[in-house]
Amino acid sequence: MTGLPDILERGARSVDETLEELLPKASGPEGRFHEAMRYAVFNGGKRLRPVLATLSAAVFGVTGIRALRTAAAVEMIHCYSLIHDDLPALDNDDLRRGRPTCHRAFDEATAILAGDGLQSLAFEVLADPATHDDAEVRIGLVGALAHASGCIGMIAGQAIDMAAEHITLDAPAIRRLQALKTGGLFVFSARAGAILAKADEAAMIAFGRDLGTAFQITDDILDVEGDQEALGKATGKDAGAGKATLVEALGLEAARRKAVELSERAIDALENFGEAADGLRDMARFAVHRRV
Amino acid sequence: MTGLPDILERGARSVDETLEELLPKASGPEGRFHEAMRYAVFNGGKRLRPVLATLSAAVFGVTGIRALRTAAAVEMIHCYSLIHDDLPALDNDDLRRGRPTCHRAFDEATAILAGDGLQSLAFEVLADPATHDDAEVRIGLVGALAHASGCIGMIAGQAIDMAAEHITLDAPAIRRLQALKTGGLFVFSARAGAILAKADEAAMIAFGRDLGTAFQITDDILDVEGDQEALGKATGKDAGAGKATLVEALGLEAARRKAVELSERAIDALENFGEAADGLRDMARFAVHRRV
Numbered sequence: 001m002t003g004l005p006d007i008l009e010r011g012a013r014s015v016d017e018t019l020e021e022l023l024p025k026a027s028g029p030e031g032r033f034h035e036a037m038r039y040a041v042f043n044g045g046k047r048l049r050p051v052l053a054t055l056s057a058a059v060f061g062v063t064g065i066r067a068l069r070t071a072a073a074v075e076m077i078h079c080y081s082l083i084h085d086d087l088p089a090l091d092n093d094d095l096r097r098g099r100p101t102c103h104r105a106f107d108e109a110t111a112i113l114a115g116d117g118l119q120s121l122a123f124e125v126l127a128d129p130a131t132h133d134d135a136e137v138r139i140g141l142v143g144a145l146a147h148a149s150g151c152i153g154m155i156a157g158q159a160i161d162m163a164a165e166h167i168t169l170d171a172p173a174i175r176r177l178q179a180l181k182t183g184g185l186f187v188f189s190a191r192a193g194a195i196l197a198k199a200d201e202a203a204m205i206a207f208g209r210d211l212g213t214a215f216q217i218t219d220d221i222l223d224v225e226g227d228q229e230a231l232g233k234a235t236g237k238d239a240g241a242g243k244a245t246l247v248e249a250l251g252l253e254a255a256r257r258k259a260v261e262l263s264e265r266a267i268d269a270l271e272n273f274g275e276a277a278d279g280l281r282d283m284a285r286f287a288v289h290r291r292v
Numbered sequence: 293m294t295g296l297p298d299i300l301e302r303g304a305r306s307v308d309e310t311l312e313e314l315l316p317k318a319s320g321p322e323g324r325f326h327e328a329m330r331y332a333v334f335n336g337g338k339r340l341r342p343v344l345a346t347l348s349a350a351v352f353g354v355t356g357i358r359a360l361r362t363a364a365a366v367e368m369i370h371c372y373s374l375i376h377d378d379l380p381a382l383d384n385d386d387l388r389r390g391r392p393t394c395h396r397a398f399d400e401a402t403a404i405l406a407g408d409g410l411q412s413l414a415f416e417v418l419a420d421p422a423t424h425d426d427a428e429v430r431i432g433l434v435g436a437l438a439h440a441s442g443c444i445g446m447i448a449g450q451a452i453d454m455a456a457e458h459i460t461l462d463a464p465a466i467r468r469l470q471a472l473k474t475g476g477l478f479v480f481s482a483r484a485g486a487i488l489a490k491a492d493e494a495a496m497i498a499f500g501r502d503l504g505t506a507f508q509i510t511d512d513i514l515d516v517e518g519d520q521e522a523l524g525k526a527t528g529k530d531a532g533a534g535k536a537t538l539v540e541a542l543g544l545e546a547a548r549r550k551a552v553e554l555s556e557r558a559i560d561a562l563e564n565f566g567e568a569a570d571g572l573r574d575m576a577r578f579a580v581h582r583r584v
Contacts, residue, residue, distance in 0.1 A: 024444055029459065029469075033451035037443060084408060089400035108381035112404065113451050116376060116411065117443030123415045124442050127435035135427040142434050143419035150416050151329060151409030152316055159325035159405050167321065177321075 005286055007279050011051035015075060016042070018068040022125055032106065036114035037121075040102040041079045046292070048215070048283070049189045050075040055279035056193030056204055059270075069131040070141060070192050073122040077149045078185055080118035083111050085158060119149075132196060140195045148184035157181025164244040171249040178216045178246070179209070186212030190280075203269050207280065210266035215287040217259040220245040222291070224252065263288045297578055299571050303343035307367060308334070310360040314417055324398065328406035329413075332394040333371045338584070340507070340575070341481045342367040347571035348485030348496055351562075361423040362433060362484050365414040369441045370477055372410035375403050377450060411441075424488065432487045440476035449473025456536040463541040470508045470538070471501070478504030482572075495561050499572065502558035507579040509551040512537040514583070516544065555580045 019041055026034040050071030057067035086093040086101040087108060093101050103111035125131060126141045147153055157180030160169075169177065190208025194201040224247055247255040266284045270277040311333055318326040342363030349359035378385040378393040379400060385393050395403035417423060418433045439445055449472030452461075461469065482500025486493040516539055539547045558576045562569040 028452075029455040029461070029465070030448040030451040032455070033448065034443065080408075084404055087401075087404065089404060109379075109454055110451070112376055112379065112381060113447050113454075115408070116372075117447045119408065119411055120438050120442035120445075120447065123434060124438035127431050127438055135431045139419050139427045139431045139434065142415060142431065146412050146416035146419055150412035151326065153412075155405050155409045155412065156322040156325065159322040159402070160320075162401055162405075163321040163324070169321070173321070 005282050007055075007282055008046070008048075008051050008286065011054050011279075012047035014054070014068055015047045015050040015071050018065075018072045019075065022069070022072050022121070024121075033110055033113050033117065036102055036106045036110045037117050039105055040083045040111075040114055041076065041118070043079070043082075043099065044097045045075075045079070047071075047075060048287075049078050049185050052186065052189035052208075052211070052280070052283060053192040055277075055283060056190050057196055058193070058279060059204075059273050059276045060193045060197035060199050061276075062193055062196045065130065066132050066196055067193070069125055069128075070196060071189075073125045073131075073141070073145060074185055074189050074192070076118045076122040076125070077145065077154075080115040080122075081149070081154060081158070083115040083118070087111060090158075090162065134198075137196060137198065141192065144191060144195060145188050148188040153180055153184040154182075157184070161244070169244040169249075171246065174244045174246055174249055175213070177244060178213065182216045182219075183209060183212035186215065203272065206269040207266045207284075210262040210269065211284055211287055214259045214262035214266065214284070217246050217255050217262070218288050218290065220247045221252065221255055221259070223247075259288045297574050299347075299574055300338070300340075300343050300578065303346050303571075304339035306346070306360055307339045307342040307363050310357075310364045311367065314361070314364050314413070316413075325402055325405050325409065328394055328398045328402045329409050331397055332375045332403075332406055333368065333410070335371070335374075335391065336389045337367075337371070339367060340579075341370050341477050344478065344481035344500075344503070344572070344575060345484040347569075347575060348482050349488055350485070350571060351496075351565050351568045352485045352489035352491050353568075354485055354488045357422065358424055358488055359485070361417055361420075362488060363481075365417045365423075365433070365437060366477055366481050366484070368410045368414040368417070369437065369446075372407040372414075373441070373446060373450070375407040375410070379403060382450075382454065426490075429488060429490065433484065436483060436487060437480050440480040445472055445476040446474075449476070453536070461536040463538065466536045466538055466541055467505070469536060470505065474508045474511075475501060475504035478507065495564065498561040499558045499576075502554040502561065503576055503579055506551045506554035506558065506576070509538050509547050509554070510580050510582065512539040513544065513547055513551070515539075551580045 023038050023041060024034045053071040053074055054067045082096065083102045085091050086096060087103055094104050095101060102114055123142055126138055126145065132138050157177050160177045161181055187205055187208035190204045191201045194204045263284045267281050270280055315330050315333060316326045345363040345366055346359045349355065375394045377383050378388060379395055386396050387393060394406055415434055418430055424430050449469050452469045453473055479497055479500035482496045483493045486496045555576045559573050562572055
């Protein structure tokens with residue numbers, strides 16, 4: 001399992017169609033800014049987080065537009081964070097998935113605004129009654145996504161990541177960084193189905209947390225040993241930039257074992273869900289066995 | 293009436309106390325980022341938008357924490373937009389209200405993240421049941437604020453403002469720019485009380501729209517003829533940067549007449565509200581007669 005499993009490919013296509021509908025069409029003097037939003041969203045990403053959200057929804061029998069709008073919102077947040085992380089003042093990346101990053105394809109100012117616009121659009125989409133007719137559900141999604149992606153969540157993780165270029169983090173501090181920076185959106189996506197169905201979220205939160213960590217460790221392993229061409233970005237970059245990773249803290253072999261263990265534990269968390277959760281199980285296996 | 297009227301001063305102090313409670317305390321490796329959020333929020337601003345929100349709430353009998361949390365959310369959005377607008381890639385401002393801008397006091401990366409964090413915190417605060425126990429009200433606030441501040445609202449206005457450095461906008465295009473860039477948050481704040489009380493919003497939207505335009509025109513007039521020291525920022529900057537303003541398009545005298553006319557029309561929109569709306573009437577007068 002090195003490429004994207006079929007179920008993830010199909011999910012990604014539905015997410016793309018929804019994003020296509022939700023993003024503003026470029027026109028008028030602000031057209032270039034809207035183009036930049038689209039450019040950053042349609043970037044060849046694997047759509048792991050939004051597909052996770054749709055697979056989570058399917059576990060609870062929620063399908064169609066409700067699942068897809070929720071999925072699109074989390075992907076907008078993810079894409080905004082990538083635009084801002086790539087900026088010269090932050091990671092200063094010129095390429096993402098083999099294409100110029102947003103600020104290279106457009107300009108820095110437009111990229112900053114495109115990120116801002118994607119963040120607010122995510123919340124605007126979730127707040128719209130088209131996402132769910134129950135206001136409790138919609139506000140539950142907004143609260144969970146704002147918390148996961150916010151100033152004591154994903155953005156705090158990014159701030160720690162920057163600080164880690166100057167200070168040394170131990171393994172627990174790195175785990176906290178990654179739980180904040182990457183874990184939060186995985187947990188949100190995993191919870192999303194339970195929020196949409198007003199069901200108990202505990203098992204899905206546990207699943208999302210372990211999946212997110214397994215995914216992040218695998219990312220860091222691929223950065224060390226991965227194929228630059230397949231990944232579409234420079235590899236070995238984290239070590240060069242003094243970035244804190246668990247591979248660095250634990251060593252390659254221990255990190256690999258840890259990722260597989262987390263993937264298995266994530267699958268165990270789904271034991272009460274039967275076949276409806278097979279998509280999530282596929283995703284947990286893919287997270288650690290992928291080459292991209 | 294050149295300084296801030298008493299009712300606005302008192303309102304601003306309550307808003308500040310609420311912001312103080314809602315912003316994260318700086319600690320851990322992400323502490324510098326949280327400090328930057330606080331620095332940018334406690335910047336000596338007049339708190340016009342949040343005080344407008346509390347005055348609007350008072351019209352409908354909504355007071356205390358509900359009004360103040362809503363007010364704090366709109367101020368967080370305003371402050372995030374100022375941080376990002378001040379960045380070198382955008383307006384490249386070193387000073388705001390006589391103090392170094394966020395990216396000068398900290399660094400660009402921290403300023404970008406501080407802006408991102410303030411945006412998400414605004415939605416997190418509104419989504420919290422502490423803001424209102426009715427989910428319909430909370431999601432109404434989130435939807436209205438995301439729309440006003442979003443990619444077809446405030447950020448589109450900012451994108452047009454940047455484009456206007458290279459293209460010439462006629463008066464209707466400038467009015468559209470300002471309605472998007474500045475008007476949206478005024479309209480949100482004016483509507484906020486009606487949303488909190490589930491009351492009819494039409495009169496408050498009309499009030500907010502005219503107040504916002506009157507405020508913006510006055511800002512542009514002050515930029516041309518204002519006192520650099522009282523304003524705490526460079527004056528005459530808009531013309532130098534080729535920024536599109538109505539003062540430029542209409543001339544100083546016509547712009548002044550227009551602002552007063554809008555302020556009076558805003559007050560007329562409140563005719564059904566009696567004494568409870570006196571705070572809003574004060575604000576409409578202050579908007580055009582201020583020197584700061």
